[in-house]
Amino acid sequence: MCSDPVDIETLKRAAGTKGGLLTDEVRRKVWPKLLNINVYKLPHKPGRAVRKNHKDYNQVVLDVSRSMKRFPKGMPAADRGALQEQLIDIILEVLKCNPQLHYYQGYHDVTVSLLLVVGERMAIAMLDKLSNYHLRDFMDPTMDSTKHILNYLMPILEQVDSELHDFMIRAEVGTIFALSWLITWFGHVLSDFKHTLRLYDFFLSSHPLMPIYLAATIVLHREKEVKQAECDMAMVHHLLSRIPQDLPYELLICQAQDLFDQYPPSLLAKQAALQSHKRMVKMAVWGLSATLGAAAFAVAQTAMDWGPEVLLQLF
């Protein structure tokens, strides 16, 4: 990994295989490379000014101050406090440099995972990259694109286990149970930080839609439990949104990769589009979406290949 130029493909494979990148020391070296960050030209620590007159300041402070659970248990309160201050600065700095991006609750969960591994300046660089790529769709003025990405979940389930899929449709459970999984890369819901890091290895080296495939494997993994639950929105939402803490992550990561290879986003785009509201579909189909985020882009591209019978369903 010290060789220059680095072999990104090898790093990606390592991040995706059993155990991932194993230690934080390795992560500190590999994560920036996965995002193609120039480690010799890191952003400076933000000054005081970054906190002035930012529209999201209050929300960010509120969310960061409620993020105690994200820090290691034994950490002294003073150290944690200092990191929380950095967290606020990092978030506001990236938002300030990217006025087209909008803060969402959960963005702080991603940021804290980066900060705890790579430190403040590198976290700014990584967050900036991620915000313009993997997280881009979540940072639109509205969550319409995010909702659209969630629409990929049910079609994946349908491919693998139509009975489970039908059960969930009957329950009208929706997909919001997976919202925080998607937009925080599971950082918001996992209590053991080492699991979060393992998933970050995987997601940093994967397609932006990979968290949805992992979400699908988790639901599929719990298929029996789900089918035994009462077929009711509240019950199924409740069951699924409480994620078991002892999931077999290595297995699920392999399965997510397999699902991705077997049912790539381009294949699912059509079903996903048909799940959403018509307006959204039209936007995606006609390429009017404000972003060229992964999902919208896939839909716009795929729409060219759709037959008239599909297109007619949109209206």
Place this chain on the structure above:
Amino acid sequence: MAESGSSGRFSSSLTGSTLPPPRTRIFKIIVIGDSGVGKTCLTYRFCAGKFPEKTEATIGVDFRERLVEIDGEKIKIQLWDTAGQERFRKSMVQHYYRNVHAVVFVYDVTNAASFRSLPAWIEECKQHALGTEVPRILVGNKCDLQDSIQVSTDTAQQFADTHSMPLFETSAKNPNRNSDHVEAIFMTVAHKLKSQKPLVLSQPTTCGCF
């Protein structure tokens, strides 16, 4: 999202058995208001009986429930705790406004902005067909912070009157020193709902999920 399927659910629960199973009625209550006013703490307090040591930002919707007994009838109170950040409401939370029986609006008595947001929240509910015909209540939270009060009881009461809602001031953190207990507030809503009939939603008691 999942638009289809409701007919399936109802028909399946109507067929199959000759004896109607005993039913626990469910009261579905949605709790809304600005981020940070204490929605998660209030719902947690009611369902778990204590103030949570650490809350986190609510992403999307969270769900808590508690079984209570009112006049000898067991009733399940479902509290839907929603994200306060505006962006989540527009496209995300909609789905969960369906079949809601009552609405609890929360503001923070130490935060005037959260009080000023109330008309927007009320409007939002109206758009989801939750107007004056469903029971709605107004809760001013964080009353334990007596020294930093920004919204006076008078102002809040006036507002509540204008919108025909009862007002409760309380504290999720330390309700005992105040007149209104969190418990009593949600139970008031439950009583109100119980006195209204008929109620739309019900389900077999043989749930055993919790």
